[in-house]
Amino acid sequence: MAEQRISLTRTISAKPERIFNLLADPGRHALVDGSGTVLSARSGGPERLSLGSTFGMSMRLGLSYRITNTVVEFRENELIAWRHAGGHRWRWELRDNGDGTTDVTETFDWSTSRAPKALExxxxxxxxxxAIKASLRRLEAVMTA
Known part of the structure; x- marks a missing residue:
């Protein structure tokens, strides 16, 4: 069976702490979303994510809809991942290069999806x-602005 995850990495001129602070703030996710589907965080969720946090997003893919995500992996300034009811995950890994840059890897993992074949x-x-390519470009633009 083929691996059911895709990842891309981009080196960004920013320290991991700064990048992580953006990723851990659901209110800022629309800034870096390369899919064009993330509209905004729904009110009532946490301002900063942590392991086990749930947060809602207003989305649009043809039609508007809402989705609730749960943070399932979390290491401060290194790793954050969330999944929603469909089971698949979005994962961000940060590796400090020690020179003011960070390797940022974004992964879409559908190996945990409830319907992986339907996604395929x-x-x-x-x-x-x-969308990952665009998200990494947008993240870099936000971090270097």
């Missing part, structure tokens, strides 16, 4: 690969 049939992984 709908070509979601390929679409998400394009």
């Amino acid at each position: 049939f709908a070509r979601i992984p390929q679409r998400n690969l394009r």
